[in-house]
Structure formats: C-alpha cells, structure tokens
Amino acid sequence: MIADPAARRDVPDATVARLPEYLRALTDLAGRGVASVSSEELATVAGVRSAKLRKDLSHLGSYGVRGVGYEVEVLAHEISRQLGLAQNWPVAIVGLGYLGHALATYSGFANRGYHVVALLDRDPEIVGQEIAGMIVGSVDDLEQVVTGHGVAIGVIATPAASAQEVCDRFVAVGVRSVLNFAPCVLSVPQGVHVRKVDLATELQILAFHEQRKTESVRESRPLLEVSP
Amino acid sequence: MIADPAARRDVPDATVARLPEYLRALTDLAGRGVASVSSEELATVAGVRSAKLRKDLSHLGSYGVRGVGYEVEVLAHEISRQLGLAQNWPVAIVGLGYLGHALATYSGFANRGYHVVALLDRDPEIVGQEIAGMIVGSVDDLEQVVTGHGVAIGVIATPAASAQEVCDRFVAVGVRSVLNFAPCVLSVPQGVHVRKVDLATELQILAFHEQRKTESVRESRPLLEVSP
DNA sequence: TACTGTGAAGCTATTCACAGCG
DNA sequence: CGCTGTGAATAGCTTCACAGTA
Structure with a gap:
C-alpha cells in the first residue's frame, strides 16, 4: 500500500456525490461541539446506512480509529x-433572474469554498444593478471576465434558448466545469463537465411516486395488467 | 398476487429520473413541428445513448414502431x-427568500402539471407581499392551507433550522411528497417521499472533478502509473 | 430495409458479515 | 469489547448485439 496521503485512489462517482452531505453533517456536529462520532451516528445525521458510509470513506483512505470512531x-x-x-474556486453566474439572484446571494457558496466573482446578464435593465454587493456586468464581457478572474466554474441560469451559447463561450475561454439550471441539454467537448439541475424535473419525479401511492390506494390492486 | 403497496418495482428509479428529460425533449421536438423520431435522434436531444433510451421506454410499454420510430x-x-x-398537483411553497421567490415564479411548474396554490413564510415583512400573483400567507396557517387546497407536494425553501418543523407539519396533515431545498436531512415516516436539492452540493461535486483535472495537468503524468 | 424491443453480458453500487485492530 | 475497514455476495444499472417486425 501507498503511504502518500495525496495518492489518488479511484473514488466512485456515487461516493463523490455523497461527500458534500457527509461534510455538511460533520460541520453540523462540529458546531454542536461533538468531537468524535461512530459511523452509525454520522450515517444517521447524513441520512445513509452505516455500511455505505464506511465503504464510501474507505475510498478516501483510513481516517477512523477501530473501536472508537x-x-x-x-x-x-x-x-x-x-x-x-x-x-x-472563482465562480461566474450568468442570468440574474430570480434563480440567478438566489444563487448570487446563497450563503452556502461563500461558506463552502466558492467565491462568486462575477454576475452577468444580457438585459440592460439588470446590468448595472447591485446584487449581493456586486454590480451586474454585461454578458458581452464574458470572455474578459472569465479570463481576468480565472473563473473555474460557470453557472448558467439563463433561459434555455441562451444556455448553449453561453456555455460555448465559457468553454471557448477555458472553463471546464459548468452548472446548468436551464432546462436543456448542453453539448460540450470531451473533458468539460456539466451538471444539470432542473427544478421541474424534481417535482415530476415526486409526482410519479405520488401518483403510484394514490393509485394503489384507489385501486388496491397491483399495476400489472393492461389489455392490448 | 396480493395488492402489496411495496410490490412496485415496475419502473426502475433510474428510468423514472430520466422520464422528465425525455418529456422535455419531446416537447421541444413537437414545438419544432417534428412528428416522428428515432431512438437515436431522441436520445441525442435528451443527452443519453439510444440503447438506454429504448430500454427505459420499454419499461413503459411498447409505444414505438419498428423500422420507423x-x-x-x-x-x-x-x-x-x-x-x-x-x-x-397542488403545490405549497414554504419560505420565500430569493430561492422560494424563484420557485414561485418558475414558469416550468405551471406549464408542466403543477399548480402552486400557496406561498407561506414566517417573516411578517414577507407575509402579505404579492409574489407571482399570489399573496404570501403566514406559515401559521399551514395546516389549514394544506387541507383546504388538498396540497399533494410540499416545497421547503426555508433555512435549515426550520426545515424539519415545516416538514413535520406537512406530514402531520397528510402530505407524502416533499421537495427539500434546505441543506439538512429530513426525517420522515415510511411512505413519505423526500427529494433533496442542494445547490452547494452540486458545486462541490463539480469542484471535485475540476480539482482532479487541475492536478493531472500540474503533475502532467498519466493516472495509471503509481510506483509501489 | 431500418428500426424497435429485449435477452444476456458486463459493470457499478449497495449490503452483508466478519476479520482485524485499537 | 466495540468499531472500522473490507472481501464477498447481492442487487441494480448500462451496454451490447441481434432477433423480430412494420
């Protein structure tokens, strides 16, 4: 085995997706003065099973103490x-409708390793406004802003119709990580990471399950058969 | 077979999670006057592989035409x-900070089968304001509002400190589907579905990958070779 | 022919259950 | 003893490849 703490093991995507939640849980515990936790306790706070937590942490290395926690x-x-x-990480947000506004003022960002360095919009009514202590700039200056601040992560909160163009411009000046809130698929070259969040999607997934619950109560029979 | 409410592994979760994206893609195509698509074309628009699309659709039944699309x-x-x-579905939103505001005005909801029937907040400064054509009510009236409108889905956009309490009250009056934007884990009884969206989590996942890219450039060596 | 729908194979993630260690 | 870390078992998801069909 390798002693180098920076040794890059392969961390599965599913695990990476849960690390922020573990960190959030740990920050909560630290705030309450807790110094030590078992996997069982931490798992409860993070909303997972303890076996999954231990397996996830094992991908990072061995940071627990057997018999203790x-x-x-x-x-x-x-x-x-x-x-x-x-x-x-320097972050730029494009599109300052209500959602962009919410993102710009979201304290979770500043507190967790991000620094919103630029807000950009296309609408002359919005450009020049002050939001979260920053002046909204014009999207025309995107390239200059990204280069000047070394923006690493681009956040797209524009309407779907503009999202691909904004994304292309981000990518053209070297941004390799994009968070997309517009309800559309972005096409990007290899090596660029896009994550998509769609608020309506989440509701639709809930509605699917809600409907099943309602149906099974109404019909009180299995959903198996449909005659053709 | 028995009408067991737990006996529903009909459509896999992973598939359900993609259905809204397929629907979005289809709506786009319909808007552009396209009447028929192959799995290949639709998959491209939806950002998945055609085999996955076909497999997903096969869980819903057989709605394609071989040789055509x-x-x-x-x-x-x-x-x-x-x-x-x-x-x-009638939806109630609790917490009208910037995010709640964004959700209330999000046209994606109204256009896709949801009906926001109530906005609730705790802050007397916000209660009484008009947002998206509705008057914000007091969270004190939550039970009455949920019962009166038959709210099926509760959206929580409050600070983390209030989220569990709001959730408990939703559940107590029969809400079984909750969309949680507060950065905390909600505990709910069996049969209640919670989906969580955390904006900071998404950025952190991107940052993880961004860091890996940066590291591998800095070190400029392939990830394979690790000397034992 | 050109496409869908689907078994089967291959992969990834989760859970189990216990060895290993403080 | 109690708890972590992990191989092994299981479950779930994706991809392949082609049989089946309008």
Missing part, C-alpha cells in the same frame, strides 16, 4: 481537501 | 400520463 475535525478536513474546498 | 405526440402523452402530469 472518527474524529470530526480530522474527517471534515480530509473530505474538504478531497473536494478541493481549500481552493476558493 | 416513435410518434412524438403519442410518446409525450404516454410519458405525461405515467408521470401523472394530467393531475395538476
């Missing part, structure tokens, strides 16, 4: 490091 | 039906 500070620091939260 | 209208209708979008 995990030191909250140590583990929080390690997860932060792996997520790269020490680096204060 | 899918009729856009027919397939859109079928997915809508399965997602329960004909039912115009």
Whole structure:
C-alpha cells in the first residue's frame, strides 16, 4: 500500500456525490461541539446506512480509529481537501433572474469554498444593478471576465434558448466545469463537465411516486395488467 | 398476487429520473413541428445513448414502431400520463427568500402539471407581499392551507433550522411528497417521499472533478502509473 | 430495409458479515 | 469489547448485439 496521503485512489462517482452531505453533517456536529462520532451516528445525521458510509470513506483512505470512531475535525478536513474546498474556486453566474439572484446571494457558496466573482446578464435593465454587493456586468464581457478572474466554474441560469451559447463561450475561454439550471441539454467537448439541475424535473419525479401511492390506494390492486 | 403497496418495482428509479428529460425533449421536438423520431435522434436531444433510451421506454410499454420510430405526440402523452402530469398537483411553497421567490415564479411548474396554490413564510415583512400573483400567507396557517387546497407536494425553501418543523407539519396533515431545498436531512415516516436539492452540493461535486483535472495537468503524468 | 424491443453480458453500487485492530 | 475497514455476495444499472417486425 501507498503511504502518500495525496495518492489518488479511484473514488466512485456515487461516493463523490455523497461527500458534500457527509461534510455538511460533520460541520453540523462540529458546531454542536461533538468531537468524535461512530459511523452509525454520522450515517444517521447524513441520512445513509452505516455500511455505505464506511465503504464510501474507505475510498478516501483510513481516517477512523477501530473501536472508537472518527474524529470530526480530522474527517471534515480530509473530505474538504478531497473536494478541493481549500481552493476558493472563482465562480461566474450568468442570468440574474430570480434563480440567478438566489444563487448570487446563497450563503452556502461563500461558506463552502466558492467565491462568486462575477454576475452577468444580457438585459440592460439588470446590468448595472447591485446584487449581493456586486454590480451586474454585461454578458458581452464574458470572455474578459472569465479570463481576468480565472473563473473555474460557470453557472448558467439563463433561459434555455441562451444556455448553449453561453456555455460555448465559457468553454471557448477555458472553463471546464459548468452548472446548468436551464432546462436543456448542453453539448460540450470531451473533458468539460456539466451538471444539470432542473427544478421541474424534481417535482415530476415526486409526482410519479405520488401518483403510484394514490393509485394503489384507489385501486388496491397491483399495476400489472393492461389489455392490448 | 396480493395488492402489496411495496410490490412496485415496475419502473426502475433510474428510468423514472430520466422520464422528465425525455418529456422535455419531446416537447421541444413537437414545438419544432417534428412528428416522428428515432431512438437515436431522441436520445441525442435528451443527452443519453439510444440503447438506454429504448430500454427505459420499454419499461413503459411498447409505444414505438419498428423500422420507423416513435410518434412524438403519442410518446409525450404516454410519458405525461405515467408521470401523472394530467393531475395538476397542488403545490405549497414554504419560505420565500430569493430561492422560494424563484420557485414561485418558475414558469416550468405551471406549464408542466403543477399548480402552486400557496406561498407561506414566517417573516411578517414577507407575509402579505404579492409574489407571482399570489399573496404570501403566514406559515401559521399551514395546516389549514394544506387541507383546504388538498396540497399533494410540499416545497421547503426555508433555512435549515426550520426545515424539519415545516416538514413535520406537512406530514402531520397528510402530505407524502416533499421537495427539500434546505441543506439538512429530513426525517420522515415510511411512505413519505423526500427529494433533496442542494445547490452547494452540486458545486462541490463539480469542484471535485475540476480539482482532479487541475492536478493531472500540474503533475502532467498519466493516472495509471503509481510506483509501489 | 431500418428500426424497435429485449435477452444476456458486463459493470457499478449497495449490503452483508466478519476479520482485524485499537 | 466495540468499531472500522473490507472481501464477498447481492442487487441494480448500462451496454451490447441481434432477433423480430412494420
């Protein structure tokens, strides 16, 4: 085995997706003065099963003490490091409708390793406004802003019709990570990461399950058969 | 077979999670006057592989024509039906900070089978304001509002500290589907569905990958070779 | 022919259950 | 002893490849 703490093991995507939640849980515990937790306790706070938590953490290395548990500070620091939260990533937000506005003022960003360095919009009514202590700039200056601030992550909160164009411009000046709130698929070259969040999608998934619950109560019979 | 409410592994979760995206793609195509698509074309618009699309659709039944493709209208209708979008689910939003505001005005909801019937907040400064054509009510009236409008889905956009309490009150008056934007884990009884969206989580996942890219550039060596 | 629908194979993720260690 | 870390077992998801069909 390798002693190098920076040794890059392969961390599964499913695990990566849960690390922020573990970090959030650990931060909560630290705030309440808890110094040490078992996998069972931490799993409860994070909303997963303890076996899954232990397996996930095992991909990062061995940061627990057998018979005791995990030191909250140590583990929080390690997860932060792996997520790269020490680096204060410069973020630019394009599109300052209500959602962009919400993102710009979201304290969760500043507190967790991100630094919103630019707000851009196309609408002359919005350009020049002050939001979250920053002046909204024109999307025309996107390239200059990205280059000037070394923006690493681009957030797209525009209508769907503009999203691909904004994305292309981000990519053209070197942005390789994009968070897309517009309800459309973005096409990007290899090596660029896009994550998509669609608020309506989430509601639709809930509605699917809600409908099943309602149906099974109404019909009180299995959904098996449909005659053709 | 018995009408066991737990006996529903009909449509896999992973498939359900993609149905809204397929529907969005189909709606786009319909808007552009396209009447028929192949799985290849639809998959491209939806951002997946055609084999996955076909497998997903096969869980809903057989709505394509071999040698031809899918009729856009027919397939859109079928997915809508399965997602329960004909039912115009009544939704209540609690917490009208910027995010709640964004959700209340999000046209994606009204257009896709949801009906926001109530906005509630705790802050007397916000109660009484008009947002998206509705008057914000007091969270004190939550029970009355939920019962009166038959709210099926509760959206929580409050700070983390209030989220569990709001959730408990939703559940106590019969809400079984909750969309949680607060950065905390909600505990709910069996049979209640919670979906969580955390904006900071999404950024952290991107940052993880961004960091890996940056590291591998800095070190400029392939990820394979690790000397033991 | 050109496409869908689907078994089967391959992969990834989760859970189990216990060895290993403080 | 109690708890972590992990191989092994299981479950779930994706991809392949082609049989089946309008």
